[in-house]
Amino acid sequence: MAMxxxxxxxxxxxxxxxxxxxxxxxxxxxTTGDSARYRFEAPDHEGIxxxxxEMATLYADVYFDVNGFQEAGTGERGVPPTVIQAGRDTxxxxxxxxxxxxxxxxxxxxxxxxxxIERYVSRVRKRSEKIREGAKEQGHA
Numbered sequence: 688m689a690m691x692x693x694x695x696x697x698x699x700x701x702x703x704x705x706x707x708x709x710x711x712x713x714x715x716x717x718t719t720g721d722s723a724r725y726r727f728e729a730p731d732h733e734g735i736x737x738x739x740x741e742m743a744t745l746y747a748d749v750y751f752d753v754n755g756f757q758e759a760g761t762g763e764r765g766v767p768p769t770v771i772q773a774g775r776d777t778x779x780x781x782x783x784x785x786x787x788x789x790x791x792x793x794x795x796x797x798x799x800x801x802x803x804i805e806r807y808v809s810r811v812r813k814r815s816e817k818i819r820e821g822a823k824e825q826g827h828a
Contacts, residue, residue: 700717700718700719701717701718701719702715702716702717702718703715703716704716705725705740705743706740706744706747708747708751708819709819709822709823709827709828710729710730710822710827710828711729711730712727712728712729712730712747712750712751713727713728713729714726714727714728714740714743714744714747715728716740717736724736724737724738725737725738725739725740725742725743726743727743727746727747727750729750729755731755731757732750732755732756732757732758733757733758733759735758737784742783742784745780745783745784745808745811745812746781746784747815748780748811748812748814748815748816749770749777749780749781749784749811749815750815751815751818751819752773752777752780752811752814752815752818753767753769753770753772753773753777754769754818755769756769756770766778766781766782767781775797775807776807776808776810776811777811779793779797779804779807779808780807780808780811780812782796783804783808790804790805
């Protein structure tokens with residue numbers, strides 16, 4: 688399975704914050720000509736780029752769902768251990784952020800219907816939102 692790009696291009700780009708989260712986590716939109724890429728950035732994370740903003744925000748949701756993880760070296764070792772330990776719904780959401788994986792691939796891999804895969808993703812998104820809200824209430828910005 689091909690990993691999303693973890694490096695940026697050398698071409699001139701315009702950057703703007705697509706979405707700002709708590710704890711220094713954000714998604715930056717980088718446009719070059721008429722194409723855009725979405726870079727997930729977090730402290731102590733090497734960053735990773737996506738073609739699709741929905742996948743970048745899903746990656747951020749997985750990140751918050753497992754209280755952060757390191758992507759460095761994943762290409763050699765597979766899925767980050769914290770993602771695997773988090774459970775099926777989080778693992779499915781992480782798989783969906785990888786190049787070449789979509790809802791139908793994940794449904795086939797798990798022997799489930801696409802609707803169930805979408806429910807897994809919805810659970811991860813809801814949990815990560817609750818985690819961020821809870822952290823804000825405790826004063827973490």
